[in-house]
Amino acid sequence: MSYKTLKSGELLNIHTLGQLKAAGYQSKSIKDELRENLILKIKNKEQVFEGIWGYEDSVIPDIERAILSQHHINLLGLRGQAKTRIARLMVNLLDEYVPVVTGSELNDDPLQPLSRFAKDLVSEMGDLTPVGWLHRSDRYTEKLATPDVSVADLIGDADPIKAATLKLPYSDERVVHFGLIPRSHRCIFVINELPDLQARIQVSLFNILQEGDIQIRGFKIRLPLDIQFVFTANPEDYTNRGSIVTPLKDRIDSQIVTHYPKTLEIGKKITLQEAKLKHGQSELVSSNNLMDDLIEQIAIEARQSEYVDSKSGVSARMTISAYENLISTAERRALINGEDKTYVRIADLVGVIPAVCGKVELVYEGEVEGPVIVAQNLVGKAIRTQFLNYFPDPEKIKKAAKDKAGKNPFKPIVEWFMDGNIMDILNDGPDKDYSARLRTIDGLDDLIEKVYPAMQGREKLFMMEFVLHGLSEFSMISKKTLEKGLQFKDLTDSLFDLDNFKFDDEDDEDQDDKY
Incomplete structure (x- = not known):
């Protein structure tokens, strides 16, 4: 029976190392998982990063190339460019379940135990070693880089409480408390805002990225960790708060620039x-x-x-x-x-x-x-x-009027305001009042009827109001911000209205918009 043919339900029925071997399970690295599953998705024309828009021809192809090359990745871009979301979606490229030695801190592969605990257990119990299954959703760790992050947080440190509890000397590696990175063995590990990490902490990542091992407080421990690293960084951070130290940047295989x-x-x-x-x-x-x-x-x-x-x-x-x-x-x-x-x-x-x-x-x-x-x-x-x-360019209409050519479709509306009429639109005014006010303006309803004859009801009222705002932006009428809404009036009249001028004791809310 080949492991490849087993379904998830059958995998979960395997509870010992002996059963795992009998099923034909073969270990593979996390980068092999990502690569193989990406290849399948590409061949099957499946969307790899669902819900990510605008990167189809730029960022996503770069990420796929990096995964196929089995690279560690740095996503470089300004805020709000879906960098963290992309990293989280990479979990979908992992195998649904992987076996682990039950009780292991480091997600030990039963066939390739890494920690002292797992090695001792396999040595003692052999094929009866208990095996559990880790879902891909649990194989993702994310850490926000802040100035207070320490080497102990990421790598680990000697734990005096553990030493006292187990009655072990500090020279025994069993007193080591592992940090986030060793606990992310066989997982995707993401460090957000990498430049915010202090330089001396960045240095501690050198060996992990290049050789895949760690050193803790001088202990002679070599842990060949199997981790897919993904970093995110904002280019502005390089000058404002910190930078990625050059040797670390050199060890990150692919740097991918995102965009808006x-x-x-x-x-x-x-x-x-x-x-x-x-x-x-x-x-x-x-x-x-x-x-x-x-x-x-x-x-x-x-x-x-x-x-x-x-x-x-x-x-x-x-x-x-x-x-x-x-x-x-x-x-x-x-x-x-x-x-x-x-x-x-x-x-x-x-x-x-x-x-x-x-x-x-x-x-x-x-x-x-x-x-x-x-x-x-x-x-x-x-x-x-x-x-x-949506409407003719008022600037062109103004020029045409100077040349006495063309017709101004906004003329009846502007003349209505020139006659001294004022239109107040209250922020919290009811729909009936809103409709009645807009329909009193000469030429406004007719303009919408002419340009958009099929438009009716509330959508038509919306477009009528849009015309007023548009004309004010092109300086054909005036718009003034009131405490509870907006006021539209004749532009020429507003130039001589003292209310439009801001004195030192006036409230900021009651003044003409700068535009």
Whole structure:
């Protein structure tokens, strides 16, 4: 009977070393497991890293090449680029179960015992040595590198309590307490943020990576550990907090550079996949593709902004948090007004400001402006960019008007505001009031009817509000932030409105947006 033909259920019925030998089990290294199972998945056209988007033609092929080459891997990239998630998904390339000597601290292979405990047990019991089975989900260890991590944490140290309990001298290797790395024998071991590890601690990894063994407090122990190492690092860490020491970097076989989503569609896919919405939220709040695009566009604008530190990056977590806040903003409004259903509004983007403020690192100029102002500007730029995907370019229309050529589809709307009319959109206003207010604006309903004749109901109201925000971003009308909402009015009139000027004793919330 060949081990290869045995199913998981049959493997779990093997309880001794003798039965394992009779089944034809043959030991193999963890890198052989990863390589062989990857080859099978590639041949069967199976997706290896499920849920990872945007890396299909860049990062994932590099990782697969590294696994086929049986390399230790360093994933180098800015925050929020799925480095840790990729490392965790590598577990799926391991065999479902591997045998271990029951009671062993180091996941000893019964056919190739490593620890003193396992060797003594096999020597004493022979084929009757008890065997257990370790599932692949338990063969993953992750450690966040922090300045307080010690060699004892990772490698091990002499344990005085164990020495006293077992009545052994410190010269006996049985008093050694093994650290995380030896306990990860036959496992994937991940060290996140490697540059944060002190240089002297990084030095302790040299032998493990090159020769696969460890040394503890001068004990003559040689443990040929079988470990797949995966490291993650942020390139900014090389200059800010620390660096990877050169000899260690030399021992990491493959360094793979990750990146942010290269298209809005990929970023949107990641955001919608990762956003954690409750069932009640999904039932209560409806959204649309344009709003999804706007959330992702904010991140794109942030990565290009002169106020945001590009070296620090803009994590994908920003758009995920922003999307969750957006839905919660609409949900809260519906709960306040006792509504069973609601639809997102452009004004609900006020709810994403905290998510943006908490996820971007600002340069000096951005700190001077203030995180809230920078976040509002990013939202405004996202609206401006997406507006051109749905409506004519107001800039071109302005130029055409100067040349007395062409027709301005926004003219009735702008003239309505020029007549002295003002439109307030309250953050928590009920849907009926929201609808009634928008429909009072001359030409707004007609514009949507002409450009999107099939659009009806709440989606149409959403697009009507989008027009107002878009026109304000192109300086055709004015938009002002109020304490409880937004106010749209004529641009020329706002220039002479003293309320738009900020004096020292005025509240920051009651001023014109910079854009």
